[in-house]
Amino acid sequence: MIEINNLSYQYNNGSKVLKNININIKSGEFVAIIGQNGSGKTTLMKHLNGLLKATDGKITVCGMDASKTKTSILASKIGFLFQNPDHQIFCSNVFDEIAFGLKNLEVPRSDIESLVNEAAIKVGIEMYMHTDPFSLSKGQRQRVALASVLAMGTEVLVLDEPTTGQDYSEGLEIMEIVKELNLQGITIIMVTHDMELVALYAKRVIIIKDGTVLEDGPTEEILAKEESLALSCLKPPQIYSLAKKFHKQGFFKDSYTVEDMFDEIICYLEGERDASNG
């Protein structure tokens, strides 16, 4: 799906932002890319749809060479949801806004209406089709932006800080929609520094530090590596930190969520009670 080989990127003044990145992402994965500000994670993200072109190395997205293809063409395969929906909203009603991407991809008029309606239903804004998007709340505008990307039917969806600037329930709504999409087979790449979010949704974590890949592996494994996270000025999710403290005592070795820990505690205490009674 996405193959990155020895990708490097440097500015005109010679400073190297990305150095020899090698990453392979298969269809259907849910990957989180994390790292501190300035690590190069956003720069890497922008290579995925050709917004930035590599100065060295190769990047293939859905069969297309992302360094040689225009972003507007790559947009049919890989969709982006940016942090600020106000950077893209410009239509006088939600329908047109969602249809924008489809018009750019020259989708036949007859198909546009059904695709737009489908996307709107998926994110739960079908009641606002004729509303001026500027009159909606920020959370609703973010969902319009999401519908706008979904309508384009891309195989890959890249999320840039999906929960920044939103309250918990708004962020949760968006993430649940994204989770559903992943279950339907869409590859998700999420760039974020919200560790709780990563723990809840991502199956694979890549840590970028100083323009290189520091770690790349399954979520539970990488989020447990406190030293690597510390190098990137990141902290593990609270539950991971708490669970780790009990590992020596033999507890919570496979507990990664609040529910897991709770269940294990209940089981253990019931076991103790039975043992002392029986």
Added chain:
Amino acid sequence: MVEYIQSDSLFHKLNPITKLLWTFAVLILNDPIAIFVILFSNLLIASVSGIIKQILPVIKALFIFSFILILCQIFFVNEGKTLFYAIPYFNLGKVTDIGLDMSLVMSFRMVATVSTIPILMMTTPMTDMVVVLVEKLKIPFKYAFMFITALRFIPTFMGEMEQILQAQMSRGYHSDTKNPFKKLIIIIPLAIPLLVSSIKKIEKMAISMEVRGFASGPRSNYRKVSMNTYDYYAISVFIIIIIGSLLFL
């Protein structure tokens, strides 16, 4: 382009008045050679001040623009010895030596004078400019501040523009069309988000200023902008150059 770039160069140390005087001095001179010298000295000043990388694109753009100006002007001058014709077969587009001279003077003067402005902006902190405008040129504080702040916001809005363009391109937006009418319509997906986000930013800025007592009464000045020795040397050099060129060229 108009962002203040911090440095400790000689030019940074000069009083804005001195720099403004230098900007105007170029207008007095008429000889193409003198103007060319000024242009060269601008580049020299820019490199000494550490801003040459930012100035070169500006100079390039100005030259392109001035070339267009030359084309507009040069064919309408008939005096003087004919040098050549642009379209020889039909004897159209006469270029005379006086015409060439005038066009070159005009274009070089434009490049030389206009290029002093970004150099001025890049080597002078905004507040110093405001102080000079208010104290020496007697412009009311509100207007001076408005003007300078508008300039200060240019890099911010350019940054927003970049983000908007990237967001729209990621939705398949492209601007390659030859049709000039289409080119106007195609601006809309960029213009509207920029307008909206600019207005929002300005509103936030206004509140931030309001809660720090902006325009609530008489105002003190933290920065003192005064003439120092370098300024007097610089002004003397300008005067000598101007007199010298008027006399000898």
Added chain:
Amino acid sequence: MINIQGLSFYYNDSKEPALDNINLNINVGEFVGVIGPTGAGKSTLTLCFNGVIPHFQRGDFYGEVKVDDKDTVETDCARLAYSVGSVFQDPEAQIVSSIVEDEIAFGLENLNIPREEISTRIKESLEMTGISDLRHSSTTQLSGGQKQRVAIASAIALRPKVLVLDEPTSELDPQGSQDIFNILKRLNDVYKITIIVVEQKIQLLTEYCNRLVVMNKGTIILDGPIRTVLGKQEILEKIGVHCSPVTHLVYMLKKQGLYQGELPINVEESYILLNNVLRGIKDGV
């Protein structure tokens, strides 16, 4: 310090109140966190402390807001600036000047403070926020976290007794966010400045504040010491406010009757009390 009675506010052309009968008293030296879902009225409330409402933002204003014994309706923003400093979400849109020290001088110049005094205050503000080395730096080349520190320094240059911040870490990464809160803690502990912060990052907020105010639909629904407020998780969940995972875990144990003490706000506290729970000790710490 801050006394609010019966405050209601309707934005222009709005039939729904943005603030509905708010009563709030904040004492000197407190570190108050304000949380709630989007649209709860948190930002609107902060604008009432510094006078932007009603002087700058039009609408229908009812009730009374007194800050440092000054009525915000009768005192203009400039004079309120001596008592209340404000820091907002967007680092870009708060900075007016091109050099850090000019930015800090901005408010002082506006209020006609003499030059020598300005110089002293700039130095102090920079020390209090730990950015003395940035004094002569260009503001456009700073990181988001540094810009916010400059915004804080600029706000406290007028020596306000209260500092009000509206989601100051919204656009910052975890390290930047932590730095800001460390500065706020220092301002509160060492310099006795009352801090009021609106935040969505509850995990971070609860490690620093000592009082939590929860808003929903324009009203204050909970107000008290953090652990007490966090204990009302059902109410919080219902309005869409989510606490730290460790707090939630212990809350679940409490509901099950396995624990009776106070709720923890960080991993260390959770570790201690969880240890005790596993040993069958219900009281925890």
